[in-house]
Amino acid sequence: MTSPALLPLTRRSLLAAAGAGLAAAVFPAPLFAQSGSAILVIAAGQDIPNFDPHTATGYSASFFLRNVYDPLVRVEGNPPEPTPALAQSWEVSEDGREYVFSLNPEARFHGGSPVTAEDVVYSFQRALRLAQGNAWMIRGIVEEDGIVAQDESTVRFTLAAPFAAFLQVLPWIFVAEKAAIEANLGEDDGQAWLMANIAGSGPFSLARSQAGTLYHLERVSDAWQQGGGNLQGVVWQIVRETATQRLMLQRGEVHIAIDLTSEDMDALEGAAGVVRVIEPEYRTFSIKFNTQHGPLADIHLRKAVSYATNYDAILDAAGYADLMVGPLPSTIFGHDPGLEVYRTDLEKAREHLAQSAYPQGGITLRMVHVSGLEQQRRWALIMLDSLRQLDIDLEIVPMNWPDMVAACQSPETFPDLFPVYQTANYGDPDNIAFAAYHSSRNGGWQNAVYANPEVDALIEEGRTQIDPARREEIYAEFQRKVVEDAPDIFGVLERRKLGMRDTVQNYRFTPVASNAIEAFGLSL
Amino acid sequence: MLLFVLKRLILIVPVLIGLTVVMFVIARVLPGDPVALAAGPNATRGEIEALARQFGLDQPLWTQYFTYLSGLLHGDLGTSLSTRRPVAADIAAYLPATLELVFAAMLLAILVGVPLGLLTAVWRNRWPDYLAQVAAIGAISMPRFFLGLLLQLFFAMWLMWLPLGARLPIITIPPPTVTGFFTLDALMAGDFDTFRTALRHLAMPAIAMSLSPLATIMRMMRASTIEVMQQDYVTTARALGLPRAKIIGKYVARNAVSATLTVIGLYFGWLLGGTVLVETVFDWPGLGLYATRAILAQDMMPVIAVALVIGVLFVTANLLIDLLYGVVNPKVRYS
Numbered sequence: 122m123t124s125p126a127l128l129p130l131t132r133r134s135l136l137a138a139a140g141a142g143l144a145a146a147v148f149p150a151p152l153f154a155q156s157g158s159a160i161l162v163i164a165a166g167q168d169i170p171n172f173d174p175h176t177a178t179g180y181s182a183s184f185f186l187r188n189v190y191d192p193l194v195r196v197e198g199n200p201p202e203p204t205p206a207l208a209q210s211w212e213v214s215e216d217g218r219e220y221v222f223s224l225n226p227e228a229r230f231h232g233g234s235p236v237t238a239e240d241v242v243y244s245f246q247r248a249l250r251l252a253q254g255n256a257w258m259i260r261g262i263v264e265e266d267g268i269v270a271q272d273e274s275t276v277r278f279t280l281a282a283p284f285a286a287f288l289q290v291l292p293w294i295f296v297a298e299k300a301a302i303e304a305n306l307g308e309d310d311g312q313a314w315l316m317a318n319i320a321g322s323g324p325f326s327l328a329r330s331q332a333g334t335l336y337h338l339e340r341v342s343d344a345w346q347q348g349g350g351n352l353q354g355v356v357w358q359i360v361r362e363t364a365t366q367r368l369m370l371q372r373g374e375v376h377i378a379i380d381l382t383s384e385d386m387d388a389l390e391g392a393a394g395v396v397r398v399i400e401p402e403y404r405t406f407s408i409k410f411n412t413q414h415g416p417l418a419d420i421h422l423r424k425a426v427s428y429a430t431n432y433d434a435i436l437d438a439a440g441y442a443d444l445m446v447g448p449l450p451s452t453i454f455g456h457d458p459g460l461e462v463y464r465t466d467l468e469k470a471r472e473h474l475a476q477s478a479y480p481q482g483g484i485t486l487r488m489v490h491v492s493g494l495e496q497q498r499r500w501a502l503i504m505l506d507s508l509r510q511l512d513i514d515l516e517i518v519p520m521n522w523p524d525m526v527a528a529c530q531s532p533e534t535f536p537d538l539f540p541v542y543q544t545a546n547y548g549d550p551d552n553i554a555f556a557a558y559h560s561s562r563n564g565g566w567q568n569a570v571y572a573n574p575e576v577d578a579l580i581e582e583g584r585t586q587i588d589p590a591r592r593e594e595i596y597a598e599f600q601r602k603v604v605e606d607a608p609d610i611f612g613v614l615e616r617r618k619l620g621m622r623d624t625v626q627n628y629r630f631t632p633v634a635s636n637a638i639e640a641f642g643l644s645l
Numbered sequence: 646m647l648l649f650v651l652k653r654l655i656l657i658v659p660v661l662i663g664l665t666v667v668m669f670v671i672a673r674v675l676p677g678d679p680v681a682l683a684a685g686p687n688a689t690r691g692e693i694e695a696l697a698r699q700f701g702l703d704q705p706l707w708t709q710y711f712t713y714l715s716g717l718l719h720g721d722l723g724t725s726l727s728t729r730r731p732v733a734a735d736i737a738a739y740l741p742a743t744l745e746l747v748f749a750a751m752l753l754a755i756l757v758g759v760p761l762g763l764l765t766a767v768w769r770n771r772w773p774d775y776l777a778q779v780a781a782i783g784a785i786s787m788p789r790f791f792l793g794l795l796l797q798l799f800f801a802m803w804l805m806w807l808p809l810g811a812r813l814p815i816i817t818i819p820p821p822t823v824t825g826f827f828t829l830d831a832l833m834a835g836d837f838d839t840f841r842t843a844l845r846h847l848a849m850p851a852i853a854m855s856l857s858p859l860a861t862i863m864r865m866m867r868a869s870t871i872e873v874m875q876q877d878y879v880t881t882a883r884a885l886g887l888p889r890a891k892i893i894g895k896y897v898a899r900n901a902v903s904a905t906l907t908v909i910g911l912y913f914g915w916l917l918g919g920t921v922l923v924e925t926v927f928d929w930p931g932l933g934l935y936a937t938r939a940i941l942a943q944d945m946m947p948v949i950a951v952a953l954v955i956g957v958l959f960v961t962a963n964l965l966i967d968l969l970y971g972v973v974n975p976k977v978r979y980s
Binding site: 337 | 696738797812815938
């Protein structure tokens with residue numbers, strides 16, 4: 122199938138090449154078109170080092186697993202709604218602890234054997250056993266003996282406690298073929314074998330892999346999935362420089378570029394044949410305070426800083442983004458749009474400063490940021506400027522990310538201010554609430570120091586409560602309590618920025634894992 | 646001479662052992678927490694400790710070091726903490742790309758730089774000389790990645806003559822691996838289309854890498870040519886009425902090249918260590934990219950391996966240069 126928008130480019134480039142007396146084989150994308158099959162090329166910055174569905178993490182591996190393996194349930198749309206994948210239907214008991222999934226009898230692994238309940242049980246147990254990758258999403262929620270194959274095509278999950286977000290995490294636990302892995306167990310539960318081999322049932326399989334360069338997935342010829350788009354293959358091409366990604370998109374060498382910066386998006390405005398996707402996502406960027414140690418353990422000082430912060434400048438420096446309204450992304454379930462949060466107000470800042478242990482200011486706080494990340498550096502300068510109004514000085518220390526992670530281990534080593542990006546891996550407030558505010562996360566970078574037993578209790582209640590109306594109340598209460606504690610400067614929600622050729626059809630944005638693109642439904 | 650080569654080769658061993666010691670100490674001194682990083686944002690403390698145990702990182706440093714050394718003797722370079730892949734396999738995949746780029750850049754620098762240096766010395770203080778000097782200073786002071794971006798803009802975006810990056814177009818299957826150099830492998834397989842394509846992909850990154858050594862080689866060659874041309878034996882040859890071309894080609898060039906050889910040897914190591922930015926701009930899947938990712942994750946096994954590989958190559962390159970002195974100038978004796 123020839124893609125029309127690429128043709129003018131081809132013609133122009135051929136003319137240029139002919140004029141220069143050079144060979145015609147300049148542009149790969151049009152050549153794909155000439156070969157008669159629709160192959161989607163995605164430019165991405167990250168390599169895919171690991172194919173093991175139960176240990177791999179990161180967006181590149183998510184892309185791979187989403188297309189090569191199947192989960193029980195997928196999500197689609199905005200907000201993300203669970204839709205059938207391997208499970209054609211499911212039933213939930215009233216107390217929210219029993220989930221019974223009926224597998225699609227058509228489902229087949231690439232080798233031809235049917236996907237059975239036994240494979241599902243094996244995969245979940247393997248994920249829990251290895252305790253890597255996405256296993257944290259179901260850790261403590263499902264126990265190994267709580268997953269039972271009732272018959273060939275029915276799986277029953279008995280949860281350790283009700284978990285409202287269960288269907289939302291299922292897309293990230295992939296089902297692999299038990300027999301294939303057991304034949305290649307080795308000494309590491311098949312991990313080494315799955316680094317290079319595939320035991321999946323997804324619509325695509327791996328045709329070619331060149332580490333550090335590209336991964337070529339091709340449509341499984343007799344895939345069990347019905348419908349979908351016309352893609353014969355997908356290429357994940359590694360292009361590390363975002364400016365190069367943009368140039369390749371403009372030239373028609375790639376169909377989608379997924380790591381573009383705000384500057385790239387500006388440059389692409391009005392570019393011929395290019396569609397820009399700029400959508401709010403569940404990715405927060407905030408500045409965490411050291412609530413346990415140092416001057417900011419004083420809640421009034423935290424509030425003074427929260428009010429003194431120049432939020433307009435913060436938003437300006439962030440590019441395509443929206444200011445956060447409290448701790449949760451404003452498009453996720455449970456977010457309270459009426460929440461009152463801190464906005465720049467010097468009067469109030471001074472009031473709180475007067476009530477703190479440092480009524481005249483005159484102290485120096487320490488803020489770190491990832492060295493080389495321009496946006497974080499700008500934020501540090503904005504904070505320097507904001508704090509000066511309270512006569513507080515800011516020492517800005519650029520650090521490497523591993524050093525920053527190490528600093529999170531104790532309140533004594535944690536800096537006063539710590540900027541951090543956090544991504545929701547599944548479409549439920551529990552994800553961010555638990556990772557960023559539950560005290561069991563203390564010592565890790567997602568929530569190094571903040572601990573409040575009342576907030577902990579709300580988070581735990583929120584994840585085990587299954588009545589949506591009651592959950593909304595719980596999360597509203599959670600948001601009020603967290604804002605009252607002022608553990609962070611609630612910064613911005615960055616918008617996801619993708620560039621796409623206009624030949625790509627049927628793309629639908631989903632706010633979770635939106636750069637791990639699901640290729641099945643797309644057409645060229 | 647054989648003894649000289651042997652001695653030099655044996656000398657590599659303590660150098661490499663020293664390198665491993667330094668790298669191990671650095672790994673311990675750095676404040677970061679690579680295991681927590683590799684375990685991911687949602688790992689519990691228990692899982693982080695389990696991962697550390699799995700990689701033997703809970704052992705005392707000297708135990709880790711001797712485990713590493715004994716592995717090294719079997720050609721085992723360890724396992725990457727962040728990707729869980731064997732490092733030796735990664736090096737085998739990434740090294741040829743870097744070497745191909747470095748060799749191409751060096752070749753370009755020598756083939757253009759040496760004759761240009763000779764010519765500018767002969768045309769000393771005339772306009773071609775001035776022009777070349779100005780260009781050389783520009784070439785030396787221009788950062789390579791910036792030059793790479795300029796080349797991309799010019800040759801790939803405006804003229805559309807050359808591809809933006811990568812070693813081959815995505816639809817081209819690499820030739821069967823013999824050397825790992827796509828150009829050579831394609832030639833060996835008799836696949837001239839792939840050879841041409843690989844060469845076109847190599848062109849821009851090689852040019853971006855070569856300009857700085859090219860300029861240095863040219864300036865070095867010019868300076869030593871001028872020096873040689875003032876020697877008594879050249880004056881004698883002139884007085885005897887030998888043709889100018891013969892004097893320069895046979896006596897001057899040969900003696901002037903000796904000094905330039907040292908620069909070439911040093912530049913080889915400099916290029917190896919400095920491919921990172923050029924590889925990033927052109928998505929050249931080489932050692933530089935591999936090392937950067939590992940350093941950012943404080944993933945020490947790949948970092949140590951890359952340091953060792955570059956160390957070996959650097960020492961080997963300088964040994965070869967020392968041997969070349971003898972070829973160029975038979976008066977050189979090895980002892």
